[in-house]
Amino acid sequence: MTQSVHADTHGLYIGRNETWRETAARHALLPLRIFLGVTFVYAGLDKLTDSAFLKSAGPGSIGETMRAVRDSSAVPALVDLALKNPVGFGYGMAFAELAVGLGVLVGLLSRLAALGGALISLSLWLTVSWSTTPYYYGNDLAYLMAWLPLVLAGAPVLSLDAVLRARRRGME
Template structure:
């Protein structure tokens, strides 16, 4: 039975035999999702920091405030109840999103609980798609749906290489 490529440590590739490509041809199988992981991680870290450092973002009203943005999308959202929930405490909701984006981005970049971080990123993207970018026409103009789809492979695979997850003893045993 073919076992294929496995990883241990910080990305050491082991070929378990079988009909999988060996050597350089096997690298894409192991490292193929790394660029996506880096892109999503950097993007979410940036988005979190941007929100935390933007003057007036956490205000209930005013230019650039989360409150005004949420009121502006409420009637066109797929799930207006989510917007209503956010409007109960716009500043708290904005802070939760910013800190969530920061945690997801750092977790994804460093490979700390990679699948959990990716699931958090997918959840954030899903909630933003159902509220903020739902009214985008045609649907593919809204970026949150694309981010949601980009998170899904990382939810399935996690961060098996160049990550703290790959250093965990249980992870190394499974890979060996």
């Protein structure tokens, strides 16, 4: 059995014998986690603190937004479901975005949080931004694609998931 030796002029990284490239590869999803986490926390807080948003009617309200996109959405039934209780739906969306954002930021149940983010983005793409043309002007599809690597990989470093995984290994 042969061992590979890495010539590394930058020394050791985070207590491991790895090159800066290996460290960068391990941390590659961290900027995405931070961006999506901060964005979704902000989106949730913005909805909860916007006096116009959490109303069933009026300019800037969730109800008005849903009525405006209903006929142009890919799945009008989703919009109809939200319109049964627009204020409840608005609160649900805001709290879901907060939970997703915080989960991804701290890396707790990160795959589940990322799946939640992907589902939120998918639902928004199929409803609110479906009629955006060309499609690449709409941001919800891009958010959906950004969530997928986190669904697959989770938060392997700098996360509560990693801490819990290390504890479980230590108990074995």
